[in-house]
Amino acid sequence: xxxxxxxxxxxxxxxxxxxxxxxxxxxxxxxxxxxxxxxxxxxxxxxxxxxxxxxxxxxxxxxxxxxxxxxxxxxxxxxxxxxxxxxxxxxxxxxxxxxxxxxxxxxxxxxxxxxx
Amino acid sequence: xxxxxxxxxxxxxxxxxxxxxxxxxxxxxxxxxxxxxxxxxxxxxxxxxxxxxxxxxxxxxxxxxxxxxxxxxxxxxxxxxxxxxxxxxxxxxxxxxxxxxxxxxxxxxxxxxxxxxx
Numbered sequence: 277x278x279x280x281x282x283x284x285x286x287x288x289x290x291x292x293x294x295x296x297x298x299x300x301x302x303x304x305x306x307x308x309x310x311x312x313x314x315x316x317x318x319x320x321x322x323x324x325x326x327x328x329x330x331x332x333x334x335x336x337x338x339x340x341x342x343x344x345x346x347x348x349x350x351x352x353x354x355x356x357x358x359x360x361x362x363x364x365x366x367x368x369x370x371x372x373x374x375x376x377x378x379x380x381x382x383x384x385x386x387x388x389x390x391x392x
Numbered sequence: 393x394x395x396x397x398x399x400x401x402x403x404x405x406x407x408x409x410x411x412x413x414x415x416x417x418x419x420x421x422x423x424x425x426x427x428x429x430x431x432x433x434x435x436x437x438x439x440x441x442x443x444x445x446x447x448x449x450x451x452x453x454x455x456x457x458x459x460x461x462x463x464x465x466x467x468x469x470x471x472x473x474x475x476x477x478x479x480x481x482x483x484x485x486x487x488x489x490x491x492x493x494x495x496x497x498x499x500x501x502x503x504x505x506x507x508x509x510x
Contacts, residue, residue, distance in 0.1 A: 308496065
């Protein structure tokens with residue numbers, strides 16, 4: 277079966293510090309990968325998606341960047357965090373071919389980021 | 393651009409009763425996917441049910457069913473025999489299909505907080 281991991285689960289960082297959040301998927305290959313952010317009291321907003329190694333598309337201009345160094349690894353980074361970067365970050369994967377199905381995104385447990 | 397609207401910020405239901413959560417969406421596409429996700433206090437997003445727009449038959453998953461009205465662009469979720477564990481935020485979401493290309497990103501509504509009273 278497929279599983280998706282995110283770490284860390286919780287992170288408190290000072291303004292201006294760097295950030296690295298990691299997401300890994302097991303049990304599938306060549307997935308589409310997504311980073312979403314959920315601000316307090318809001319729905320999810322897509323930040324980045326990737327259809328393959330080294331292929332990153334950004335949905336929203338911001339202080340963050342993403343990378344995909346391996347097929348099943350997706351990293352969200354920042355060189356200098358802002359207060360507005362606080363939120364709940366969710367990684368998701370979607371299959372691109374059978375038998376994993378190609379219609380549904382499955383989410384990881386998320387990372388709660390607080391920038392002080 | 394596609395949008396998803398959930399007009400009920402909060403709903404409550406008595407345990408064992410039935411509740412319906414509303415969702416409307418706007419799109420110019422004829423084929424797409426619709427989803428309901430549940431986000432319990434742990435905040436992990438869990439798929440509840442999915443519907444393909446070209447299918448006329450409403451999707452069902454055990455106690456969960458949808459009322460999909462394509463012409464009205466409405467996609468409501470019915471929870472039967474509500475249980476305490478159903479208490480959560482429920483998000484309606486839309487995505488394009490792989491055939492249409494692009495990111496196939498999920499566009500989410502703002503959610504409905506469901507409380508289940510014992």
